[in-house]
Amino acid sequence: MVEKVAIVTAGGSGMGAAAARHLARDGFRIAVLSSSGKGEALAREVGGFGVTGSNQSNDDLKRLVDGALERWGRIDVLVNSAGHGPRAPITEITDAQWHAGLDVYLLNVVRAVRIVAPVMQAQKAGAIINISTAWAFEPSPLFPTSAVFRAGLAAYTKLFADAFAADNVRMNNVLPGWIDSLPATEERRQGVPMGRYGRSEEIAATIAFLASEGAAYITGQNIRIDGGLMRSI
Numbered sequence: 001m002v003e004k005v006a007i008v009t010a011g012g013s014g015m016g017a018a019a020a021r022h023l024a025r026d027g028f029r030i031a032v033l034s035s036s037g038k039g040e041a042l043a044r045e046v047g048g049f050g051v052t053g054s055n056q057s058n059d060d061l062k063r064l065v066d067g068a069l070e071r072w073g074r075i076d077v078l079v080n081s082a083g084h085g086p087r088a089p090i091t092e093i094t095d096a097q098w099h100a101g102l103d104v105y106l107l108n109v110v111r112a113v114r115i116v117a118p119v120m121q122a123q124k125a126g127a128i129i130n131i132s133t134a135w136a137f138e139p140s141p142l143f144p145t146s147a148v149f150r151a152g153l154a155a156y157t158k159l160f161a162d163a164f165a166a167d168n169v170r171m172n173n174v175l176p177g178w179i180d181s182l183p184a185t186e187e188r189r190q191g192v193p194m195g196r197y198g199r200s201e202e203i204a205a206t207i208a209f210l211a212s213e214g215a216a217y218i219t220g221q222n223i224r225i226d227g228g229l230m231r232s233i
Contacts, residue, residue: 005029005068006077006211009055009112012038014181015131016081018200019207021046026208028077031068033060035083055080055108058115065115074123077211078116080109080130085145093144101145106152113171117164126169127211130157131203134177134226154222161220170219172210176203177226193228 005028008020012034020042024030030048032039033055043050049067053060068075085104086097093101109130120126132150139147153173160171178188179198189197206225209215224230 003029003072003074004076005031005072005074006079007031007033007064007068007075007112007116008039008079008081009033009061009064009108010035010081010083011079012036012042014081015176015179015200015203016079017042018204019079019081019129019131020048022201022204022208023077023079023211024048026212028211029068029072031064031071033064055082055112056103058111061112061115065119069119075116075119076123076126078112078120078126078128079207079211080112080128082108082131085149087143087145090141090144098145101149105146105149106156109153109156113160117160117169120169121164121167124168127215128160128169128171129207129210130171130173131207132173132175132222134175134224134230136173136175136222138230157222158220165219168216170210170215172215172218172220173222174203174206174210175222175224175226175230177224177229179203191229192226196227198225198227 006023008016010016011020011032020030024046030046032043032050035054037052040050051064085101133146135147136150157171181200
């Protein structure tokens with residue numbers, strides 16, 4: 001029986017860590033990248049492999065991928081999580097802050113995919129899931145750089161899906177709304193039709209589904225997990 005392998009970037013805490021734990025429960029071997037060192041601790045906890053480094057570093061990402069391939073010989077799933085980019089009123093965001101947002105919210109995916117996609121293509125199988133945001137298509141001034149670059153991520157995902165679908169390599173985005181890994185406020189909670197914040201484990205469960213054979217015919221999609229917050233087509 002082939003052991004399936006999942007890589008999670010920015011996976012030391014929050015939704016990335018929840019995804020790593022869920023995939024481990026589903027039987028995946030786990031490799032985690034985190035800048036804090038928490039990823040290495042989490043990987044040890046689930047019997048996997050961790051690297052302390054940044055998804056803004058091609059070298060760190062390559063160490064993660066190479067380490068997974070050396071141990072297990074394949075990569076079946078890549079989960080791209082992210083940190084937090086700059087926030088400011090839209091006309092006050094500096095060039096440097098826009099570039100930082102690009103690094104955090106779009107190039108984090110581009111870099112990892114550039115390394116992992118050839119492995120999956122050679123296997124004729126693989127699933128890539130990117131953690132995006134519910135505000136990718138209906139942007140909020142609270143998260144300007146996130147909204148702008150994750151709208152770009154949606155376009156990138158469709159282009160990738162077109163290019164790799166014939167090789168059975170899929171890419172989808174999950175779009176979380178207000179999740180318990182964020183500070184909670186009553187005003188935000190009341191704005192959610194379901195009347196509560198989502199749980200990181202609920203995001204992880206959706207990621208695990210998209211990583212599974214049950215989602216084998218799903219690619220190029222942006223799937224909202226937001227309690228009904230965004231309801232447009």
